[in-house]
Amino acid sequence: MNKKLIIIAIMIFLCPIVWAQKQIDRSQELKIGQVMPDIPIQPVLNYKQSNIDINSFRDKVVILDFFDTFCSNCIAAMPKLQKLQNELGDKLQVILVTWQDQKTIEKFFQTNSFLKENKVSLPTIYSADLLRSYFPHKGVPHTTWLYQHKVQAVTHSDFVKNENVELLYKNGFIKLPLKSDFNDGLKEEGNALEQRKVIGSVEISGYKDGVETTGIQIVSDSITNQQKATFYNMDILGAYTAVWSKIKKPTFLMKDERIIWKVQDSSRYKYFKGKDGNIEWLIKNGICYERYDQMSRSESEQAQTILDDLNSFFGLNVYWATKELPCLVIKQLKVEKGNMPPLKSDGGVEGTNVLAFMIDYQGNFPPIIDEAEVKINIQVDDYSSLEKLNQQLKAYGLILKKEIRPLEVLFFEEVL
Incomplete structure (x- = not known):
């Protein structure tokens, strides 16, 4: 097997599925708080009949969990969704949604031993082009919450919990962190920054709601003559390893044994599996970075500058030995x-x-x-x-x- 293909395959497996695709049409996108249109009945598997009417569940909390069969994180979360459905069936309807066709999804449920072992048999809408146009996204899992014929939330799957379902059912509304794959929040901030005519700045902040996680990006603006270096919603360890990879490219896989912690609490810097899901932990501990410079630097020089900024801000010294x-x-x-x-x-x-x-x-x-x-x-x-x-x-x-x-x-x- 070609080494490059192996590395690409592993990167796809480790990350939430994000498909390279043409510009996504958002003209029919439904936002939080909007009333749902009447949706035609949808083709479905694992249900008492061959189609399902989403409109009929207006008195239940409806979770539309968008997935595909390539997404390991999606599949891993399905037993949790099934358990929730079993416990709260009088208040909740979980519906899996995929763009893939009937034949593919039938085979998926027939052959997946993990789903059989965990007795996952949730209603599954297939060939869901209409629902994808109402709730566009780049990556899965992608979760939409409906109640009382309104869009109540669009979240990561970590937030599909008993207490959140109960809260929405009781109060009729809920405020949860927004999953957005289109960085709408950054567009608003970018306009404000342009209006302020910033000459140079460095900002390190916490997790930004509604902003897609991105790695380090270094770009130059020929109009303003500024160089911009950014990353968004990364864990601190991930930010450091990404910076270092632009200074000193590793020739090996970054295993836990190759990280030596000399800190009071390493769980501040890296996600360790525990009570919170990965996204919940990231919302508490993730960071964003933006730097605007009049001076143009090479990628490795700018990475060194980012490293210095992070070390100074967090009181850290992160180095290879x-x-x-x-x-x-x-x-x-x-x-x-x-x-x-x-x-x-x-x-x-x-x-x-x-x-x-x-x-x-x-x-x-x-x-x-x-x-x-x-x-x-x-x-x-x-x-x-x-x-x-x-x-x-x-x-x-x-x-x-x-x-x-x-x-x-x-x-x-x-x-x-």
């Missing part, structure tokens, strides 16, 4: 000629450097170091244990050995 740590080293064995398996053109990984990346990605092994640096096609089907890996690698004249080596690590240090 080496530390002796347990690891797995890919080494070559002595194999007689003729005992090597025939090379395959596809179906494996291309070389030990890609193999190291794939093993690191599994998450249940120490960091991997590639000392073999062999460029052959390697077929590995079972990553469940070190023993299983070595059984498969032996045929290629390779072995993984436990050793302690100096590894590059990121020190995250609070400055007293």
